[in-house]
Amino acid sequence: MSVPEAVPARFGPGSRVQVRRADPPGHVRTPWYCRGHNGVIERICGNFANPEELAYNRDGLPVQPLYRVRFLCRELWRDYEGNAGDAVEIEIFQHWLEAR
Amino acid sequence: MNRQQEQDAQDSRGYYRRMQSAIEELLILKGVFSGADVEREVKAMDSRDPGRxxxxxxxxxxxxxxxxxxxxxxxxxxxxxxxxxxxxxxxxxxxxxxxxxxxxxxxxxxxxxxxxxxxxxxxxxxxxxxxxxxxxxxxxxxxxxxxxxxxxxxxxxxxxxxxxxxxxxxxxxxxxxxxxxxxxxxxxxxxxxxxxxxxxx
Amino acid sequence: MRSHHDMGGLPAGRCEPDEHEYEMWEKRVDALMMLLSDKERQLLKVDELRRNIESLGADAYDRMGYYERWMHSISQTLIQRGVISIDELGRKMAEIEDRDERA
The missing domain is CATH 3.90.330.10 (Nitrile hydratase alpha /Thiocyanate hydrolase gamma)
Structure with missing residues (x-):
């Protein structure tokens, strides 16, 4: 899947990240409910074409690192009452993440 | 659903069903794929089930x-x-x-x-x-x-x-x-x- | 603006474990998507399909069935790409309606 033209990965497993609080129009695969929230990189999934570009029939290059980010439910939802370890994992492209 | 809504839902189903047939036929005419290709895909999807x-x-x-x-x-x-x-x-x-x-x-x-x-x-x-x-x-x-x-x-x-x-x-x-x-x-x-x-x- | 398809975390109703036997026309919509997006044809990208579904208004999105949304989106993508024209699609659909009525 990886092609020479790839954006270098800025994060690794265990990195603490925050999802950018952005609100662009168009086709975006970063769910609303995780924007602005803190999580930890669970794994690097590899490099993939950017869906925000693919949606308009462009090539989506350079490929972007895609991560699986783990968010505690208590971080996502203030009033969450289940186990403190309950978590949601979401695939997020690098350009939506900032180091924390 | 009231009667009008039921009628609308039925019309809409018919509309998209016709659209499916129309696009399939047009794309076969244009040589994008054949009728056999469509049948093969339907069969392939039917063969995938949670048993795998x-x-x-x-x-x-x-x-x-x-x-x-x-x-x-x-x-x-x-x-x-x-x-x-x-x-x-x-x-x-x-x-x-x-x-x-x-x-x-x-x-x-x-x-x-x-x-x-x-x-x-x-x-x-x-x-x-x-x-x-x-x-x-x-x-x-x-x-x-x-x-x-x-x-x-x-x-x-x-x-x-x-x-x-x-x-x-x-x-x-x-x-x-x-x-x-x-x-x-x-x-x-x-x-x-x-x-x-x-x-x- | 949160888009209506982006619904994670919103309040909603009780989950009913309902099943649905797919009808033949729905399977054929699926087959069209598979063929058009394959390596050989590349006439549709999955993200184009999603974009054209997301751009349905909230009312239409909720009212339409799953494969109706797909069919709408496949037609829009093919028109946007110039694979088919609105006119030929309209004529073909009318022809099929006539054919169905005679049957």
């Missing part, structure tokens, strides 16, 4: 080496059993006595269709997609599944190029069963993670 995932699970329960390959690279482990999964990558999530996994796609309805076939209606519903990330324990209870408080829940939202399947816990009392018998206990819903595997089937 169940077979992987049963094999993983019996063969620790296979299990470690499943967890390392789900796509390769599926292909090993002759199940082509295509370009999307399969990640298999292992349930343990302390972690329970469940999958969803909140943005649309991504599903490991190459392995399990087409998703059930509820998986695509607003109710499931909205709530399972917010109150997973309550949603699982609606499927008759009670997760003990001390077990952590992990909800996996399929937002991009990965697809997920759960490797559920092997129930007690199944020590004497062979691979085929074990596979029969593994349901589609247990591969999604909304139910557990029951030794009684």
């Amino acid at each position: 995932g169940a077979k992987m699970v049963a094999r993983a329960w019996l063969d620790p080496d296979y299990k470690s390959r499943v967890l390392k690279d789900g796509s390769a482990a599926a292909e090993e059993l002759g199940f082509a999964v295509g370009p999307l990558r399969l990640i298999v999530l292992e349930d343990t006595p302390s972690v329970h996994n469940v999958i969803v796609c909140t943005l649309c309805s991504c599903y490991p269709r190459m392995l399990l076939g087409l998703p059930p209606e509820w998986y695509k519903s607003r109710d499931y997609r909205s709530r399972v990330v917010r109150e997973p324990r309550k949603v699982l209870q609606e499927f008759g599944t009670r997760i003990p408080d001390e077990v952590e829940i992990r909800v996996h939202d399929s937002t991009a190029d990965m697809r997920y399947m759960v490797l559920p816990l092997r129930p007690a009392g199944t020590e004497r069963l062979d691979e085929e018998q074990l596979a029969q206990l593994v349901t589609r819903d247990s591969l999604i993670g909304v139910t557990m595997v029951d030794a009684q089937g």
Whole structure:
């Protein structure tokens, strides 16, 4: 899947990240409910074409690192009452993440 | 629904059905594909069913080496059993006595269709997609599944190029069963993670 | 603005484990998507399909069936790409309606 033209990965497993609080129009695969929230990189999934570009029939290059980010439910939802370890994992492209 | 709404819904079904036929016919005329190609795709999708995932699970329960390959690279482990999964990558999530996994796609309805076939209606519903990330324990209870408080829940939202399947816990009392018998206990819903595997089937 | 398809975390109703036997026309919609998006043809990208579904208004999104949304989106993508024209699609649909009525 990886092609020479790839954006270098800025994060690794265990990195603490925050999802950018952005609100662009168009086709975006970063769910609303995780924007602005803190999580930890669970794994690097590899490099993939950017869906925000693919949606308009462009090539989506350079490929972007895609991560699986783990968010505690208590971080996502203030009033969450289940186990403190309950978590949601979401695939997020690098350009939506900032180091924390 | 009142009468007018029912009529509208019926008209709309007819409209999109005609659109499907029209586009299929136009694209055949243009040589984009043949009628046989369409039939072949329909057949291929019919042949994909949760039995494939169940077979992987049963094999993983019996063969620790296979299990470690499943967890390392789900796509390769599926292909090993002759199940082509295509370009999307399969990640298999292992349930343990302390972690329970469940999958969803909140943005649309991504599903490991190459392995399990087409998703059930509820998986695509607003109710499931909205709530399972917010109150997973309550949603699982609606499927008759009670997760003990001390077990952590992990909800996996399929937002991009990965697809997920759960490797559920092997129930007690199944020590004497062979691979085929074990596979029969593994349901589609247990591969999604909304139910557990029951030794009684 | 949160888009209506981006529903994770919103309040909603009880989950009913309902099943649905897919009808033949729905399977054929699926087959069209598979063929058009394959390596050989590349006439549709999955993210184009999603974009054209997301751009349905909230009312239409909720009212339409799953494969109706797909069919709408496939037609839009093919028109946007110039694979088919609105006029030929309209004529073909009318022809099929006539044919169905005679049958």
